[in-house]
Amino acid sequence: MLQRDGLRDWRRRQSRLLRPLPRSFYDRNARQVAPDLVGCLLVRREGKKTRVGRIVETEAYIGEHDLACHARAGRTARTEVMYGEPGHAYVYLIYGVHPMLNAVCGPGSAANAVLIRAAEPVPGELPLLHSATGPGNLCKAFDIGLAMNRDDLCDPGAALFIAPRPAEGRKPRLWRGPRVGVDYSGEWASRKLRFLDRDSAHVSRPRPPQSRMSEGRGSVPRR
DNA sequence: TGCCGGATCCTG
DNA sequence: AGGATCCGGCAA
Numbered sequence: 001m002l003q004r005d006g007l008r009d010w011r012r013r014q015s016r017l018l019r020p021l022p023r024s025f026y027d028r029n030a031r032q033v034a035p036d037l038v039g040c041l042l043v044r045r046e047g048k049k050t051r052v053g054r055i056v057e058t059e060a061y062i063g064e065h066d067l068a069c070h071a072r073a074g075r076t077a078r079t080e081v082m083y084g085e086p087g088h089a090y091v092y093l094i095y096g097v098h099p100m101l102n103a104v105c106g107p108g109s110a111a112n113a114v115l116i117r118a119a120e121p122v123p124g125e126l127p128l129l130h131s132a133t134g135p136g137n138l139c140k141a142f143d144i145g146l147a148m149n150r151d152d153l154c155d156p157g158a159a160l161f162i163a164p165r166p167a168e169g170r171k172p173r174l175w176r177g178p179r180v181g182v183d184y185s186g187e188w189a190s191r192k193l194r195f196l197d198r199d200s201a202h203v204s205r206p207r208p209p210q211s212r213m214s215e216g217r218g219s220v221p222r223r
Numbered sequence: 224t225g226c227c228g229g230a231t232c233c234t235g
Numbered sequence: 236a237g238g239a240t241c242c243g244g245c246a247a
Binding site for chain 2: 059061068069070092094095096097098100102115117134135136137179180181182184204
Binding site: 079093096 | 242
């Protein structure tokens with residue numbers, strides 16, 4: 001049990017080192033922020049527990065002119081937070097079922113946001129409650145609900161924030177592709193605003209051609 | 224006030 | 236392939 005206490009202390013020390021990305025990080029177009037968030041650490045503090053995951057997939061939603069972005073309808077009660085200070089959470093419910101986590105971006109009051117679509121476990125940290133592959137699953141794994149809408153991700157005491165890429169962490173090899181589930185948005189559906197770490201086994205579908213675990217349902221290498 | 228359509232996921 | 240399940244946005 002000494003060993004386990006040691007591990008707990010180690011985790012506590014590690015998690016104290018995690019600090020939120022500064023607001024200036026988010027105060028840019030989501031097109032710039034989204035790829036920079038891949039490899040960063042999603043941190044959820046709940047009671048005495050701190051859960052950490054490495055973000056491996058994001059999507060940029062770049063403002064009112066982006067027909068896939070909720071702000072396409074302009075300023076409304078729901079989208080208000082996207083026009084506010086960068087660095088806050090925008091959480092909404094999709095299909096009446098799944099909460100989705102976004103980080104509000106800028107510049108300034110431009111209604112930009114980055115959807116956080118997947119995270120992978122970090123060795124040495126608490127195991128995640130559940131797979132964090134896919135935006136709905138990710139919210140479940142980190143216990144993120146609608147109540148966290150508008151929370152400030154830059155507050156050092158926040159229950160939810162994103163910490164910078166660890167210096168010792170591997171640098172992601174990024175792949176860029178079209179966003180998922182936005183076929184209704186015309187030409188915006190084909191814009192490559194989805195970013196993922198090609199070497200992660202925890203990205204959602206559809207996976208890029210030669211990523212780890214890219215084998216779809218029952219497909220077999222050809223000969 | 225009512226209706227419609229989602230930035231999804233899981234099962235059959 | 237389809238259902239779950241509910242909220243925001245828009246038309247009436």
